[in-house]
Amino acid sequence: xxxxxxxxxxxxxxLKCILMLSMECKGAExxxxxxxxxxxxxxxxxxxxxxxxxxxKWLTYKSRKGVTLTxxxxxxxxxxxxxxxxxxTFLVExxxxxxxxxxxEAEELEHSISEKVLERLDVFLGNPQHDPHGHPIPTKGxxxxxxxxxxxxxxxxGKKMKIESILDQGSDFLKFAQKKGLMPGKMITIIKRDKMAxxxxxxxxxKSKFSLGFKxxxxxLVSG
Amino acid sequence: xxxxxxxxxxxxxxLKCILMLSMECKGAExxxxxxxxxxxxxxxxxxxxxxxxxxxKWLTYKSRKGVTLTxxxxxxxxxxxxxxxxxxTFLVExxxxxxxxxxxEAEELEHSISEKVLERLDVFLGNPQHDPHGHPIPTKGxxxxxxxxxxxxxxxxGKKMKIESILDQGSDFLKFAQKKGLMPGKMITIIKRDKMAxxxxxxxxxKSKFSLGFKxxxxxLVSG
DNA sequence: GTCATAATTTTGATTAATCAAAGTAATGCC
DNA sequence: GGCATTACTTTGATTAATCAAAATTATGAC
Ligand SMILES: [Mn+2]
Ligand SMILES: [Mn+2]
Ligand SMILES: [Mn+2]
Ligand SMILES: [Mn+2]
Numbered sequence: 001x002x003x004x005x006x007x008x009x010x011x012x013x014x015l016k017c018i019l020m021l022s023m024e025c026k027g028a029e030x031x032x033x034x035x036x037x038x039x040x041x042x043x044x045x046x047x048x049x050x051x052x053x054x055x056x057k058w059l060t061y062k063s064r065k066g067v068t069l070t071x072x073x074x075x076x077x078x079x080x081x082x083x084x085x086x087x088x089t090f091l092v093e094x095x096x097x098x099x100x101x102x103x104x105e106a107e108e109l110e111h112s113i114s115e116k117v118l119e120r121l122d123v124f125l126g127n128p129q130h131d132p133h134g135h136p137i138p139t140k141g142x143x144x145x146x147x148x149x150x151x152x153x154x155x156x157x158g159k160k161m162k163i164e165s166i167l168d169q170g171s172d173f174l175k176f177a178q179k180k181g182l183m184p185g186k187m188i189t190i191i192k193r194d195k196m197a198x199x200x201x202x203x204x205x206x207k208s209k210f211s212l213g214f215k216x217x218x219x220x221l222v223s224g
Numbered sequence: 225x226x227x228x229x230x231x232x233x234x235x236x237x238x239l240k241c242i243l244m245l246s247m248e249c250k251g252a253e254x255x256x257x258x259x260x261x262x263x264x265x266x267x268x269x270x271x272x273x274x275x276x277x278x279x280x281k282w283l284t285y286k287s288r289k290g291v292t293l294t295x296x297x298x299x300x301x302x303x304x305x306x307x308x309x310x311x312x313t314f315l316v317e318x319x320x321x322x323x324x325x326x327x328x329e330a331e332e333l334e335h336s337i338s339e340k341v342l343e344r345l346d347v348f349l350g351n352p353q354h355d356p357h358g359h360p361i362p363t364k365g366x367x368x369x370x371x372x373x374x375x376x377x378x379x380x381x382g383k384k385m386k387i388e389s390i391l392d393q394g395s396d397f398l399k400f401a402q403k404k405g406l407m408p409g410k411m412i413t414i415i416k417r418d419k420m421a422x423x424x425x426x427x428x429x430x431k432s433k434f435s436l437g438f439k440x441x442x443x444x445l446v447s448g
Numbered sequence: 449g450t451c452a453t454a455a456t457t458t459t460g461a462t463t464a465a466t467c468a469a470a471g472t473a474a475t476g477c478c
Numbered sequence: 479g480g481c482a483t484t485a486c487t488t489t490g491a492t493t494a495a496t497c498a499a500a501a502t503t504a505t506g507a508c
Contacts, residue, residue: 010465032486045466047487052464064473064486095344108336114329120319234495256456269496271457276494288456288503 007058009111012080013039014049015058018069019077029066078142083110083118085131085138090121092132099132100174133174134165134184134221152190152212152220153200160189161222168219181207182220231282233335236304237263238273239282240334242293243301253290302366307334307342309355309362314345316356323356324398357398358389358408358445376414376436376444377424384413385446392443405431406444 007015017038021030036046050061058073069077087106091097097105113121119140122128129145130136138144148164155161163186166177177183181204191209192201199211212220231239241262245254260270274285282297293301311330315321321329337345343364346352353369354360362368372388379385387410390401401407405428415433416425423435436444 008464033484036486041465042467043486044468044488049465091341095341095348097341097344101340105338105341108338109333112332112336114332116325117315117319117321117329120321124319232494257454260456265495266497267456268458268498273495 007076010049011053011056011058012076012111013107014053015069015073015077016080016084018059018067019074019081022069027066029062029068031066035067075142078138078144080110081144082138082140082142083113085135086118086121086125086128087113088131088133089125089128089137093125093128098175099178100171102132103169103171130165130184132184133169134163147221148223150222151218152188152202152222153214153217155190155222157190157193160187160224162186162224163188164221164223166219167221173216173219177220180204180210188222231300234273235277235280235282236300236335237331238277239293239297239301240304240308242283242291243298243305246293251290253286253292255290259291299366302362302368304334305368306362306364306366307337309359310342310345310349310352311337312355312357313349313352313361317349317352322399323402324395326356327393327395354389354408356408357393358387371445372447374446375442376412376426376446377438377441379414379446381414381417384411384448386410386448387412387444388447389445390443391445397440397443401444404428404434412446 014035018030018035021034021038025034032043032046032050035050036043039046041049050059050067053059053067053073054061057070058076059067059069061067084106087109088099088102091102091105092099122140128137134147136145136147152161152163163182163184165184166174166182168174182188187205189203190200191203194200198214200214200217201209201211203209238259242254242259245258245262249258256267256270256274259274260267263270265273274283274291277283277291277297278285281294282300283291283293285291308330311333312323312326315326315329316323346364352361358371360369360371376385376387387406387408389408390398390406392398392401406412411429413427414424415427418424422438424438424441425433425435427433
């Protein structure tokens with residue numbers, strides 16, 4: 001008899017987190033500090049968890065270097081990203097929740113929805129390609145489109161660009177962005193960039209001008 | 225500062241289970257055996273859990289007698305029943321799952337869906353009054369309609385009756401019932417009752433006759 | 449009333465996930 | 479190269495939920 005042990009919600013969270021960090025940041029290994037930090041656990045907890053995850057073949061761990069996901073680790077991580085983003089889409093599109101409140105909801109639901117229900121949801125939603133924040137939804141097979149890596153900060157002055165996605169998941173920033181109209185799909189132009197003042201001045205289609213600090217501008221990905 | 229500790233999924237399962245048992249069976253207290261049995265845990269586990277639940281004021285526990293829910297225990301139990309049944313309804317009505325496979329799905333999802341999402345779901349579904357098995361859905365305030373307590377076994381011969389609900393949640397029985405057309409809303413007549421053979425012969429609107437053992441007949445609630 | 453049986457409780461152990469705090473290694477500045 | 483700072487690991491403890499098996503209490507048949 002073979003009993004299949006489902007990975008716990010904790011394992012799922014760790015693997016999703018590590019996969020996202022590994023896609024964001026350069027190096028071969030994801031360092032422990034980043035992991036502990038993004039999951040809000042103490043460094044010691046992260047270290048001991050990495051040993052367990054290594055024992056269960058989700059990743060390989062090099063002391064004082066960091067971790068690298070195995071193929072199955074990547075697969076599970078990617079599946080969690082798919083779940084999370086499809087659920088977020090459902091919460092906004094079908095139930096009409098605000099995009100600033102869906103992240104935490106999806107963070108829980110992603111662990112209890114079955115593969116079957118998820119695929120039904122995908123069909124029901126019409127196979128959406130990205131979530132309400134503009135993040136690409138991986139396919140069932142685990143393929144994910146690359147986002148343009150150009151932020152609003154490092155793109156050309158005076159050129160009309162399309163907002164692709166918002167990187168900050170915090171509800172405060174999302175509420176602010178929504179109020180300003182900074183949402184995926186909207187067209188935007190940089191009017192002025194002031195290095196001294198640390199601001200860029202922006203023009204959103206038909207709306208009045210407003211400005212954004214460099215740090216916030218880096219949270220907006222654009223294309224075109 | 226007051227931090228609100230969310231009851232764990234385990235606590236939620238115990239309270240839902242105890243509430244359902246207390247509605248089904250007579251006595252003032254729900255005995256330990258029933259609880260351990262319906263949750264599939266050992267008797268010792270149930271006993272030790274009851275002490276914890278008592279400490280947290282969800283119920284009162286009398287050694288070798290059983291437990292009685294407090295007002296807050298009833299409230300949480302009822303909320304779980306509402307969640308479970310609304311989710312089941314969603315899974316069948318919106319996503320088109322079969323009624324034999326929704327129970328286990330809802331058993332997980334009920335713990336991770338927020339109050340907000342649940343109420344949106346309720347509106348989206350048009351405030352359904354009962355789940356796909358014919359079980360009444362409690363209101364947000366915790367009020368639940370009483371089911372008719374008449375089973376197919378103890379009702380009149382030759383009288384046309386309406387099927388109200390199916391008590392067995394097992395997927396095998398549900399698949400069988402569906403095939404036979406034994407579903408809430410259908411009209412049914414008892415043709416014959418044979419005490420020796422332990423069967424009743426049935427006629428479902430326009431379908432051919434078939435028979436059912438007493439034990440199975442007790443799983444079907446009817447009215448009218 | 450006396451036992452056998454059934455129901456329940458107790459005891460001792462295990463597992464996953466976590467923290468605090470102490471210890472160790474790496475990095476990098478002068 | 480030495481030392482301060484930062485990053486990471488180790489250790490020891492805790493909590494919730496569980497089981498197995500032994501101990502206890504209740505129940506029912508005679
Ligand atoms: Mn999560
Ligand atoms: Mn998102
Ligand atoms: Mn449940
Ligand atoms: Mn049901």
